[in-house]
Amino acid sequence: MRPKTKPLAFSVHLLTGSGAALALMALVAATKGEWRLMFGWLGIALIVDGIDGPLARKVDTKKNASNWDGTILDLVIDYLTYVFIPAYALIYTGLLPWHLGLMAALVIALTGAMYFADVRMKADDNCFVGFPAVWQMPLLVFLVFDPPVWATLAIIGALALAQYTWLKFIHPMRTARWRPLNLTVTILWVILAGWSIWEAFDPPGPVKAGLLVTSLWLLLVGVVMQAFPERPRAPLSAE
Incomplete structure (x- = not known):
């Protein structure tokens, strides 16, 4: 039997997952060369990344929403916001040929x-x-x-x-x-x-x-x- 998922714990996973949407918005801004807006979206994603961990521990997502791995989800989001978006932006900023x-x-x-x-x-x-x-x-x-x-x-x-x-x-x-x-x-x-x-x-x-x-x-x-x-x-x- 699959363990029951408590809505509050699952909502923390959704909060973490929202980083993917924020990363997409940052990418859209980057495609338009709107670097200030891009960093704005990345800043919001950074705030989410800072608060979701303590919230996950508080509601014990490993026990109460165990069908989703918060660690893997967090790594996916971090790669998008910390690595992929900045790498993409670097190509078009004009900092380098x-x-x-x-x-x-x-x-x-x-x-x-x-x-x-x-x-x-x-x-x-x-x-x-x-x-x-x-x-x-x-x-x-x-x-x-x-x-x-x-x-x-x-x-x-x-x-x-x-x-x-x-x-x-x-x-x-x-x-x-x-x-x-x-x-x-x-x-x-x-x-x-x-x-x-x-x-x-x-x-x-x-x-x-x-x-x-x-x-x-x-x-x-x-x-x-x-x-x-x-x-x-x-x-x-x-x-």
């Missing part, structure tokens, strides 16, 4: 798919192992700073390779170490990114500087934590 943009997009799409299928992508401390294929973040930074072609290609190549290293990258909400600081930096990044999108990717200088600093922090803080691991706490002596 068309043929180089296509090649870079193919690299992102292929390596991102393999990364999402890697069962070693999460460490015990809830850090990602390897660059977590959040390609919408570097794409936004590229649009703000418009780096030279060689620099854009070099960064894309380095991040693509970093997906297959043992370097660690934080999950801002789940990595416990330095969580308050990292969460604060993440919120600041979101504010600066939203400001940059609102300004059509040409924000004031201080906003650009803040976006660069917070981007580098989120990119490298996991590696720093890995290089300087926490010292094990000495056990309390019984008196």
Whole structure:
């Protein structure tokens, strides 16, 4: 007998699945070159991705809507919003000549798919192992700073390779170490990114500087934590 599905638990799966519709809207915006609107849809998808996990655990979807695998559903949506849409957009943004943009997009799409299928992508401390294929973040930074072609290609190549290293990258909400600081930096990044999108990717200088600093922090803080691991706490002596 198939287990009964409780409507509230199934509604959380539907919330996760709505990310596919949001990804489609982002793709439609990208086909029209409306990059601000595209990032708007991706931003909404990011919010959904941030709240569906806690909701799924609260209503216990594994028990109360077990006919659907929330983990697989989440990975499908994440691939669309984090990898496929940014890869598609990169071809047409003008950041790279068309043929180089296509090649870079193919690299992102292929390596991102393999990364999402890697069962070693999460460490015990809830850090990602390897660059977590959040390609919408570097794409936004590229649009703000418009780096030279060689620099854009070099960064894309380095991040693509970093997906297959043992370097660690934080999950801002789940990595416990330095969580308050990292969460604060993440919120600041979101504010600066939203400001940059609102300004059509040409924000004031201080906003650009803040976006660069917070981007580098989120990119490298996991590696720093890995290089300087926490010292094990000495056990309390019984008196």
